[in-house]
Amino acid sequence: MKEINVERIASEVKRLCIEAACDLPVDVEKLIVHAAQTEESDFGKYAMEKVCRNVKIARENEAPMCQDTGMVIAFVEIGQDVHITGGLLEDAINKGVSEGYVDGYLRKSTVIDPVFNRKNAGDNTPAIVYTTLVEGDELRITIMPKGAGSENMSKLKMLKPADGLEGVKRFIVDAVVNAGGNPCPPTIVGVGIGGNADKAMLLSKVALRREAGAPNPDPAYAELERDLLREINKSGVGPQGFGGRNTALAVQIETYPTHIATMPVAVTLNCHAARHKEVVL
Incomplete structure (x- = not known):
């Protein structure tokens, strides 16, 4: 049985939130570059050139690539031989999101209530968490910020x-x-x-x-x-x-x-x- 403390989970989620906002995955970037190279419309070429430049600037300057840094979706695959210690898994994820968005100066986009009290939560929590139990002793967390x-x-x-x-x-x-x-x-x-x-x-x-x-x-x-x-x-x-x-x-x-x-x-x-x-x- 592998034990994983919630503090470690929160720390990793914080890092992932900041990195996700600023560093586009290579697989996505390859498709964007290919689109820029194959685009035929003048306006389309112009737009794709700006998109490519924006991706590069965001990565080099560790700055968000979009002003909408999204509501966080967390996909969690937890091995049945993993034991979370020190607290609750979802609380740890939300702590990481909160610290990532506050300390990373990322835009906070969640509101407390969807209809009657659309007051900003102030730290982009709660995340939307999907948990799946799988074989093994590993905990896999995928952070996907989703813009509106x-x-x-x-x-x-x-x-x-x-x-x-x-x-x-x-x-x-x-x-x-x-x-x-x-x-x-x-x-x-x-x-x-x-x-x-x-x-x-x-x-x-x-x-x-x-x-x-x-x-x-x-x-x-x-x-x-x-x-x-x-x-x-x-x-x-x-x-x-x-x-x-x-x-x-x-x-x-x-x-x-x-x-x-x-x-x-x-x-x-x-x-x-x-x-x-x-x-x-």
């Missing part, structure tokens, strides 16, 4: 099985195209198919954890990802909505078994600043 510009473009539709593949494709493409420039394209498109309504939405977030551009291991879904990316990029929305061929960097699909009478499909967009950092303890 892209999050507001999330879509869920409870399709009928009779809608079939064409119905799935039409909904996904329309969700991205109708979002226009609001989610700061080129986006990474997370798609969840199956389960029930809440499972499909979660799957669409989990899809954004994958290595950017890495295909679904199922050949049929990998082909669907490629087809959707081509259709989305034919739309002409382009970088930042200015027009061009790069509306999306990648489409990433996750699936789950579902009920015979339904076919849930969820879309979560991540802006080009697809921020995430991970640690294994």
Whole structure:
């Protein structure tokens, strides 16, 4: 049984929050650079040049790449042979988020109550924590700050099985195209198919954890990802909505078994600043 103290967890989460805001993952950066090199629209080229420059400046100056430093999503995979000591896991994550956003001078974006008291919490807590129990004696924490510009473009539709593949494709493409420039394209498109309504939405977030551009291991879904990316990029929305061929960097699909009478499909967009950092303890 491995013991991991909550203070260590909080310290690592603090570091991840600050790094995620300032240092774009290499897999995402590669897709952005490729988009900049292949863009044909003059306005699109201009936008992609600025995006590339912004990524470089943020990393070199350890400054946030976007003013919206997001609400923190924490994916936690906890080995069944791990024992958390000194307190509660979720409290430790929130302590790390609080310290990271305060000490890192990151914008605090959470409000205490969604309707009646939208007073700022002051430290960007609480995080949204998803915990999964897995084999082994490791604790894996992935921090994914999610900005509101892209999050507001999330879509869920409870399709009928009779809608079939064409119905799935039409909904996904329309969700991205109708979002226009609001989610700061080129986006990474997370798609969840199956389960029930809440499972499909979660799957669409989990899809954004994958290595950017890495295909679904199922050949049929990998082909669907490629087809959707081509259709989305034919739309002409382009970088930042200015027009061009790069509306999306990648489409990433996750699936789950579902009920015979339904076919849930969820879309979560991540802006080009697809921020995430991970640690294994």
